[in-house]
Amino acid sequence: MIGPSSSALSHVTVVIPVFNEERSLPLVLGSIPMAAVKEILVVDNGSTDASARVAAQMGATVVSERRRGYGSACLAGLAQLRHRPPDIVVFMDGDFSDHPEELPLLLAPIRERGCDLVIGSRFLGRAEPGALLPQARFGNRLAVFLLRVLYGAHFTDLGPFRAVRYARLMELGMADRTFGWTAEMQARAALAGWKTTEVPVSYRKRVGVSKITGTLGGTLRAGAKILATLFILRLTGSRRGHGPHPGPV
Ligand SMILES: Nc1nc2c(ncn2[C@@H]2O[C@H](COP(=O)(O)OP(=O)(O)O)[C@@H](O)[C@H]2O)c(=O)[nH]1
Ligand SMILES: [Mg+2]
Numbered sequence: 705m706i707g708p709s710s711s712a713l714s715h716v717t718v719v720i721p722v723f724n725e726e727r728s729l730p731l732v733l734g735s736i737p738m739a740a741v742k743e744i745l746v747v748d749n750g751s752t753d754a755s756a757r758v759a760a761q762m763g764a765t766v767v768s769e770r771r772r773g774y775g776s777a778c779l780a781g782l783a784q785l786r787h788r789p790p791d792i793v794v795f796m797d798g799d800f801s802d803h804p805e806e807l808p809l810l811l812a813p814i815r816e817r818g819c820d821l822v823i824g825s826r827f828l829g830r831a832e833p834g835a836l837l838p839q840a841r842f843g844n845r846l847a848v849f850l851l852r853v854l855y856g857a858h859f860t861d862l863g864p865f866r867a868v869r870y871a872r873l874m875e876l877g878m879a880d881r882t883f884g885w886t887a888e889m890q891a892r893a894a895l896a897g898w899k900t901t902e903v904p905v906s907y908r909k910r911v912g913v914s915k916i917t918g919t920l921g922g923t924l925r926a927g928a929k930i931l932a933t934l935f936i937l938r939l940t941g942s943r944r945g946h947g948p949h950p951g952p953v
Contacts, residue, residue, distance in 0.1 A: 718791035721777030722798035726753040728864040728911035733762040736804040747777040771819035774887035799910035802865040820898040825867035829904030840917040854938045857894035884924035884933035
């Protein structure tokens, strides 16, 4: 059933990992182009604010994942979809940094050019001044450099706004439970020989305070995790690998 010509690839589900985003979620959910989307899954990762209630009120399906971490939340969202598999899953953050109305730009290369994964690049697009902190820019640059030299993969960003074929993603063996998730997906996609591309997307200052790149601890932890993910996967990953992840899940 996989392949650009075997279906219209019309079933699109959005997955939004969320930790305490009650203020931004209404804006995010309110600007997703619903004509292009069948379901929105908000994965509440133990929020102590009203994120889950706000999401449910606005018509999203709320999944609760107690194990903390960005990757944990994304994995929980994917697992939830097992019984109603979409053709395409779109990830975006819950902080209203991404521009959800740009979602159709991410779908087009999958539908029209048979791509498996489309990254929304904030570096090819327009990032509002101050939206990407210097440490985030530096970290991204280093990560995409490593993706190029270690994996031969050409990306300009590890952006959170991305579209991917769901069935393919489930075969990829994604395992990272924290902020290595985005880099892991791109590295595994390269190892598996996926057809990938990027489209320019816009990016603005988040609503509320950054929990990751806005703090020293968060930046160091996320940076270290991304680098470790890229090096370890290069050493352990299989070039052909559509198979399961060789390491612990
Ligand atoms: N699931 C999950 N998501 C998180 C966690 N921490 C932050 N996020 C989400 O990850 C996204 C990025 O976090 P953010 O604070 O904006 O970091 P920044 O983009 O580096 O400034 C947002 O949608 C957050 O809600 C966490 O521990 N678990
Ligand atoms: Mg953010």
